[in-house]
Amino acid sequence: MSSKSAATTHRTTFAALFAVLLMLVATILLALPAAADGEEAPSTVWSLTPAAQEDEDDRVSFRFDVPPGESVEDAVELTNFSAQEATFTLEAADGIVSDSGVFDILPPGEDNEAAGQWVELEQQEVTVPADETVTVPFTVTVPENATPGDQPAGIAASVSSGADEDVSMVSRVGTRIHLRVDGDIMPTLAVKDMDVDYQQNWNPFAPGTATITYTVANEGNVRLGAQQALHLSGPFGIAGADEQPEPIREVLPGSEAQVQVEHDVWPLFALNSTVELEPQIVGEDEVDAELTTSSGETTAAAIPIPQLIIVLILGVLIWWLVSSKKRKQKKFESAVAAAAAKRTGETDTDDEATTASRE
DSSP states (O other), rough: OHHHHHHHHHHHHHHHHHHHHHHHHHHHHHHHHHHHHHHHHHHOOOOHHHEOOSSSSOSSSSSEEOOOOOOOEEEEEEEEEEOOEEEEEEEEEEEEEEETSSSEEEOTTTOOGGGGGEEEESSSSEEEEEEEEEEEEEEEEEEEESSSOOOOOOEEEEEESSSSSTTTTTEEEEEEEEESSSSSSOOEEEEEEEEEEEEOOSTSSSEEEEEEEEEEOOSSSOOEEEEEEEEEEEEGGGTTTEEOOOEEEEEEOOEEEEEEEEEEOOOOOOEEEEEEEEEOOOTTTOOOOOOOEEEEEEEEEEOHHHHHHHHHHHHHHHHHHHHHHHHHHHHHHHHHHHHHHHHHHHHHHHHHHHHHHOO
């Protein structure tokens, strides 16, 4: 290669490296303002709690017993712990229990069907200065035709972050309302839709897995928890096994909790499963009614296919061994009979020959 070509190649390489370096520097410079904005973006920290009362200790939730057609008044305290003023949106909603068993309220946008629409807030948008607290009164009015029992609800304070509605994130903090409408109390739990799925273990010397699923339904009008006891057994109660599923913390009236339990079980053609629910009073609730245990049961097939295959193979092997032994015995007996017949024939021939010589 000539010196001129080498110089040209070096210049081209240097130019390419310089262009890449410029691109990296430009990228870093463009990213710096965005990072700075992110670091300077103020964060909002707040709490929503029941307002303090002189005759009560600090409350973590509201607890009301209200006759149908009457009202009760109270207030929430909204505290802004941030270093800057913030505007919050207050809303009341029906209470629910999430799939994880935690109390929550309906998400924004969903219509209230019960106690959430009985709560009237004095303010629905509140601006709270930095490091200050604002008290917001509210009224709960129970309709004349309200169903007696627990009617859970809650109040939440939310704030939006981000100027663009398409990418803004709404965060909310809430407080719970334990509302009980006066009337007859009926604590009732029921087991529904019980099912067993048996998964075969193809290792004949290991048990299979039974997956038991069922629904715990609160068919009464007060919230309840439940202790659970699951019993599994084969036909006529043989090979029984007991399982203690996790206690259910809370099921609201008209709501359900899904339960799934796995247990190792030997296949005995039929698998009988029985679950018993012992209702439990939740927290500081008062239930002046008898708590009755409920149960559910079902039977599923648990065919011991691998074990049957082994039995079949052993049966065929035993049959073959017995048949083989019989065939050998028969062959031996036939050979003995043939030898005896041959000897008898030879003896008769000798006797005939002896008789002929004498004659």
